[in-house]
Amino acid sequence: MSRTQFPVDADAAVADVADGSTVLVGGFGAAGQPVELIDALLRQGAKDLTVVSNNAGNGDLGLAALLGAGRVRKIVCSFPRQSDSWVFDELYRAGRIELELVPQGNLAERLRAAGAGIGAFYCPTAVGTPLAEGKETRVIDGREHLLEFPIHGDVALVKAHVADGVGNLVYRKTARNFGPVMAAAARTTIVQVSEVVATGGLDPENVVTPAIYVDRVVKIEGGAA
Amino acid sequence: MSVEHLDRGPLTKDELAARVARDIPDGAYVNLGIGRPTLVADHLSPESGVVLHTENGMLGMGRAAVGDEVDPDLVNAGKVPVVETPGASYFHHADSFAMMRGGHLDVCVLGAYQVAVNGDLANWHTGAPDAIPAVGGAMDLATGARAVYVVMPLRGRDGTPKLVPRCTYPLTGVGCVSRVYSEEAVVSLRGGEVVVEETWGTSVAELRDLLVGLTIV
Numbered sequence A: 001m002s003r004t005q006f007p008v009d010a011d012a013a014v015a016d017v018a019d020g021s022t023v024l025v026g027g028f029g030a031a032g033q034p035v036e037l038i039d040a041l042l043r044q045g046a047k048d049l050t051v052v053s054n055n056a057g058n059g060d061l062g063l064a065a066l067l068g069a070g071r072v073r074k075i076v077c078s079f080p081r082q083s084d085s086w087v088f089d090e091l092y093r094a095g096r097i098e099l100e101l102v103p104q105g106n107l108a109e110r111l112r113a114a115g116a117g118i119g120a121f122y123c124p125t126a127v128g129t130p131l132a133e134g135k136e137t138r139v140i141d142g143r144e145h146l147l148e149f150p151i152h153g154d155v156a157l158v159k160a161h162v163a164d165g166v167g168n169l170v171y172r173k174t175a176r177n178f179g180p181v182m183a184a185a186a187r188t189t190i191v192q193v194s195e196v197v198a199t200g201g202l203d204p205e206n207v208v209t210p211a212i213y214v215d216r217v218v219k220i221e222g223g224a225a
Numbered sequence B: 001m002s003v004e005h006l007d008r009g010p011l012t013k014d015e016l017a018a019r020v021a022r023d024i025p026d027g028a029y030v031n032l033g034i035g036r037p038t039l040v041a042d043h044l045s046p047e048s049g050v051v052l053h054t055e056n057g058m059l060g061m062g063r064a065a066v067g068d069e070v071d072p073d074l075v076n077a078g079k080v081p082v083v084e085t086p087g088a089s090y091f092h093h094a095d096s097f098a099m100m101r102g103g104h105l106d107v108c109v110l111g112a113y114q115v116a117v118n119g120d121l122a123n124w125h126t127g128a129p130d131a132i133p134a135v136g137g138a139m140d141l142a143t144g145a146r147a148v149y150v151v152m153p154l155r156g157r158d159g160t161p162k163l164v165p166r167c168t169y170p171l172t173g174v175g176c177v178s179r180v181y182s183e184e185a186v187v188s189l190r191g192g193e194v195v196v197e198e199t200w201g202t203s204v205a206e207l208r209d210l211l212v213g214l215t216i217v
Helices: A035-044 A063-068 A086-093 A104-116 A179-185 B013-022 B036-043 B093-101 B138-144 B204-210
Strands: A022-025 A049-052 A072-077 A098-101 A121-123 A137-140 A143-148 A153-159 A186-193 A216-219 B003-005 B029-032 B051-054 B058-064 B082-090 B107-110 B114-116 B147-151 B177-181 B185-190 B193-200
Touching (some): A022 A179, A063 A086, A104 A121, A104 B138, A153 A179, A179 A186, A179 B093, B013 B177
Parallel strands (some): A049 A072, B029 B051, B029 B107
Antiparallel strands (some): A137 A143, B185 B193
């Protein structure tokens, strides 16, 4: 019997997300964005959230809708400004959302470090730029590095492709993106999939996220492939 | 020795992309930035063995998808649908950036607001008070790729040079750019000097007049 739970729907999956939570939201633009889980979180009503995601929402749906509803106090991301990020743009210009801008590789690695129990790491990315301000530095092998700290989530919302009966996951093409590192970096990882197969239905050689990182799996009927 | 092509005008966008492609070694692992650098892909032949990396988790990225090929789960760094090539692989974001940051990418081609003669790159933020900053993977690429090529016009919209003694925009990376490709000239940055490789519709002497404060050889 697996510890991973299979709630009946997205609303049940996110029912206990608390106000003030740090929520890791997978996806690169729309690819891999767990839109149905975000919609459920919007209905659930949690507020004062810190969201960690590569982008700051596209169009009016998904993450953009959560921002637009005023539920997000702070966003940690690498690329907020896009042609269709008008919801974020307006909040930011009005001073109604805090932005921590993180180079994309540091975002991924800080999440990975959180999942792997790494206390911090040194990396040369952003040395000599405004994003280095206030960071501890150290010269290693003659090159300046910045000290980067992990990003832990209270909750991760991830979109995968297929789960098996114990909660192992595979993803689809570039929709994988932040899913595996976010799944490991959060205390509670909630995953939406378009298909659940019987235990044994995934080749163990090909499992991308092992079930140990997965707390809840919800199948989204008719969800995009 | 610079080659001057004075019998013609500057390169077209496609000719420029082809010129960049010519400098990419066969078999190289390459990341092409969003915008004009993406055009370089159209000029890389399958026989070259060049493998394209996209930061959102793929090696072996193919051309833009058309018609039924469009798949929302398969996009490039600019969120444009693409196709996969035989031998492609997918991986998560930390692995994708480990490829950059670990020095496994041979070349990245980026756009820029400004490049300084010492190789400093500014391409993510104008510093304007109302601008919303967005950095994406640019700093990781600038710092991690073994060679950083920049494709940009030599002048901005206001006519001022973009290849400068010292960047005035916030930096993306320090001392990272080795070559700049523009419609009028391809130059290498070496030892604090601008080494002109080839020009089109412009002489080296004219470049000296434009690029004030730089040592042009």
